[in-house]
Each structure stands twice: as structure tokens, then as C-alpha cells.
Amino acid sequence: MIYLDHHAAAPTPDAVRLAMEEAAALAWANPLSTHAAGRASRQLLEAARERVAESIGATAADLVLTGGGTEACNLGIRGLAEGCSRLVTSEVEHPAVAQSVNRLKSDGLAVTGLGVLAGQPPSPDELARHLGPQTLVAIQWVNHETGTILPIDRYAEACREHQARLFVDATQALGKLPIDVSALGADVVALAAQKIGGPAGAGACWIRRGLDLKPVLDGGSQERGRRPGTPDTLSMVGFGAACRLIETRLAQQPRVAALRDHIENSLLARGAVLNAGPPRTATVSNLSFPGWQGPLLVAALDLEGVCLSTGAACSSGLQEPSAVIRAMYPDEQWRAGSAVRISLGMETSQRDIDLAIASFERVLDRRSD
């Protein structure tokens, strides 16, 4: 099996699996219990928090651990929107952000969506035109489907200048770009373990010191009152272990980029059309294939042993045309329906890519017209 769907979930590295297996024997107790069993669990939980914090230049106390990236986005956006009258976002957000924003919109918040046409992010000046006090910017750092990198540090400057708040969805940036929240100037940064080889049920919100966010759920006063519910020590141990590999991941980016370029060029030569080129991460190529529906091509490649996806949301096994590609190419609607996302990671080898290209060639030859 050749796995080229790293943007959906990165494979679990051995180090992560081993750390979680070890923790499973020790960390079953409630980490908030004051007895010895609880303390053992708490110790692992806090060590994991340290690991996550270190990997993004944060202080552990400023991290709220969540049950994944979606929860982190909900918590950050809803919390920061308190007291804001308008919100600026992009038109290519992940549903975790887009739907959080939609809820606020239906609650009466004025929302502006900035276009990312053909994968070109809005300039900081364009963003600045929409900023003012009581404005929240909720935006992704790296696009999940195309890898498009948004200039978050410059957005942060613009926000500071106009006294606007900034929420950053960094779930796809973690492990692909160096992150230093202490220098970034954002108010909240959301993270997910799944994209770096940790478990799907672990995420985190970095919250700027002094900000007081209301929890999304009602319950106990865990995580300093910002996230009720018993923390999932086991998942967080996995998250922490995955964070230890971030340096390795980052060091692999040039190699990954070369592999990505290789498969991309091969497929472009066979009639594929590139969706959103640079600026983008090394890890992904989003291509549309004329004469193919994305889900059909994904299925045909799956039968060849190549795992990838259209990148779009999936309900009951049915994949809708990509909203991201639709928004990036409003005048070329065919692209969204025939888009496929090839996403790589540090585990991807030259052999994987060669075999994947061969599979693509076999499958693409079956087109009728």
C-alpha cells in the first residue's frame, strides 16, 4: 500500500505508538485525582503538554488541551469573538473554522470572506482594509487541500496595528512550517495531533497570556476552566511524542518537496492541471484531471493500492466537489469536481512515488474520450 494522504492523517510513527502503549499501562487514572495513581497520570499529561509547548515556542501553561483540531478551532473562534462586532476570514477555510464562523454569522456577527483566487492569499494590505477594533480575524495558516501558505506573520502585524484579534488555524502548518507562537503575535493558535502522526482525539489551543476564553462546553473546571472534561492523558502522550518528531519532519521538507515535484511533473505531463502553485508547503499537490470525477479516480487508484483523497468533506461515503477548489477557481467549476489531493510526509519514499506514478499511468489510460 502506498499512502499519499498525509494531509488527512499522518501514519503513526513507532515512537508515538510505543509511548502510548507504555502510557496505557500507567495513565489510566484521572489526572486530576490527588492520589498516587492520579499523580502518575498527571505527570505524563503535563510532560506531554511540555512537549507540545516546546515544539511551538510556547509556555506549557498557555496551552489548553482539546479533543482534536475541530474543538480547538471552535474554542478559539467562539472565545475570541466575544465582544467583537465583525469577523474577517478566508473563503477556503477548513469546515472546523468555516462552520464556527457560520454559527457566529447566524448569531449576527458581520462576516467578510477574503478570496484566495488561484491559491494566491490576500495581501496584508487587503486584510488591513477590513480591520479595526472589535474585529476578529479567523484564518488558516496552511490550506488543507492545496498547502497554500498564508502570510500569517504579516497578518499578525496588521492585526496588531489595527487592534484586531487574530485566531490562527495552524493544524496543517504544524510539522510543515516552523512555528514560534512567542514571536507570531496571534491571540489563539489551534493545533491537531493527527496531522503529525498523533491520535485524532488530541488537539490544543495556544492562548495568549492574559486572554480569558469562555469554554465551549459546560462542565468541570479542568484546563483552568477553559475546557471541561477529564483530559485524555493517553492521547496527549501520543501528541507529545509526535511533537518530538517535528524537527525531523521539518528537516525532511526539501526531500519531500522534490518527491512532490516529481509526481506532479509526471502527472502534469499526462494532462493534469495544477490547482494552486506556490506559495505552498512541500507536502502536497492538488491536481485536476479532465475527464475524471475526483472520487472515481481516487477509487480507481485505491484499487491499485494507492491511498489518496479528493481532500473534500465526506459524508456517508459520498464525496462532494471540493469547496476549496471551487472558491479558488470560481470561473472553472470543472476543477473542483475532478480534483485529487496527493499529500506526502516524511515517511514517503522515492519508491512510493515511482509506484504511484506507474499506478496513475495505468489508471489514466482507461479514460474513454
Add this chain to the structure above:
Amino acid sequence: MSEVKRVLVAMSGGVDSSVAAALLREAGHDLVGVTLHLWDADGAQQVGRCCAPEDRDDARRTCEHLGIPHYVLDEREAFRKHVVDPFVAEYQAGRTPIPCVSCNRTVKLTYLAEVARRFDATHIATGHYARLQRAAGGSLRLLRGRDDDKDQSYFLFGLPQPTLERLVFPLGELTKTEVRKAGRRLGVPNADKADSQELCFVPDGRVGDFISRQGSATRSGAIVDREGTVLGRHEGVANFTRGQRRGLGLGGGGTRYVLRIVPETAEVVVGDESQLYERELSATDAHWVAGRPIKSFQGEVRIRYRHRGALADVTPRGDGFEVRFDEPQRAITPGQAAVVYRGDEVIGGGFIA
């Protein structure tokens, strides 16, 4: 089946296609399950019939049980365009369409043939109760399923030879009872699921309600007798079909039946049951399974799915054919398919004008 490499199985989530898949799996074939997402069931109809997410889950569960890959592919656009829209238009024109025929021909099997090619599958299997047999001349003959009560050859007359060449009907030689038994023996998860009786996209059978949900204006009008005397009013032509007795809302004066619907005026003409019997029909848009017959011949003609068939002389004419029955038939209904058989073999079919 010769040179079978990989078989695409069309999985609706029902018992028949599940058992078809299980039987092929048992025979050792390399299978791929495909469920076409054709329509979004609305509201309360979402549970327990085709077009519901539950059916797609059932199909997936069966494939997981069999250890074969399963994909859901979206054909909603084509289904609306080639099946639902014409269905609505036909009803509004006072006819009683048979959407399964055009769905099989224009949407389902055409698309599945394309999918099969892209999946490098040599064959397509469905859970239809029908059989295929190679004729001496090399072409394929389409035959009734062995189970008289479940036979679905009526819906398949429109399939061209290249499609038939790819098709496999694993249930053709079985009865429904045997199918359920095989399902239980092979551990098919939904072996005891109830059969669907109605159109997949109108599971409650209330066509009139369905058509008004599609935003098509109701065509109400007068109910008249054959002399044109107004006997009452009705709420929409789509609620009626030839031979119908219920739902006319006419008091007294004996039982009356719908004789015909006048498309121009939206009038529903009613009369006695005896007036429903006719000896002749003409069919349009004919398809002949193994080629157009040159001259008239004697066959058995079925005028609706549940019609047992009646002896008739069939004469090909233009792109259609004329039928003269030996005995008058009750309620020959415009829009339904007239399918011509000789013994178990489907010679061809067309749509009643």
C-alpha cells in the same frame, strides 16, 4: 462467464444485490462494490428504503463482511436530469411513466459500464432476477428470471448488446426464498431486510405529493364522463393513472374508473370498467435485444410490470411497433413499457403511446 478478471457489483443496500455479491465472492471472484448515490431521500422517508443513508451503510456493511472494497459514487445530477425530471414531466402530461427502464438504460448501467472500465473490471453484476444466454449467432439473449414472481427482465429490455456483454445476473436462476436462504448461509448482514416495493425515489408511493415537492405546479382539473359532463374536480393529474378506481371522490352512481387523462385540459375522463379493455396498442422508442425483427410475429406482450403477458401479433413499425392482442387487455396505459416475449426470452420493448 468467460475471462472474468474483476467484477463490479452494483450494491443498492438491499438483499438482492448483497446476496449477488456474496455468491460471486463465494465463487472466488475479485469484486468491487459500488453504490450509486442517485437521490437524496427527504424528511421522514430517509429511513429504511433506497436513497437513504442507511442503505449506503448497509451496502458498506455487506462489503466489509465480504472483505471487498466499496465506493459510493455520485450520480445525482444525471439521475435528476434523465430520470426524475422526465418522470415529473410525463405525469404532468397525463401519462404513467416507468422510470426504472430509463434509469437502467441511461443512468445506472451506462455509468456503471464506464466505472467498470476505469476500475479495470471486465464485468458488472447486479441483483436483478433475469438471465442471459448466448444465442447460436453470437449475440446475447435476455431471459426471464427463474422466479416468476420476482422476474425483472421487464425493466431491462432497453439494454444494448455491449452492456449485456458485461452483465452478470447471479440471482437469475434463483427464487427469492433461495436468495434469502443463501444470504443467511453466507452471513449477509441484511439477509432479512424487507423488500422495497415502490420506486426508489418515491418510497411511500405517493407520486402526487412527490411531484408537488419537486416544485412542479399541480395540474388540477375537471373529472368528466365520456360525454363531457363534469362530475367533479381533482387536485392534479399526477394523482391518476388509467384503470384507477380510488381517489376520484365521486359519490354515488356506481364504481367508476379512470379511462384516460386529457393532457391539454387536465381533464380526467371516467367510465365503466368494461370501457378499459382494448385490443391494440402502439409503442414508440423500441429497443430489440438481438436486432429488429423483419416481419410480424406472434409473441407475448406485458403491458406493465405486474401484467402476466398476453398473446399478441407484434409488427415492427418505424422506431416502434404495433401490438394486436388475441384478447382485449385491461388498462393499456400510456407511458408504461410494452415488453415482447417469446417464451422466456425478451425480444424487445417500447413505450406505450
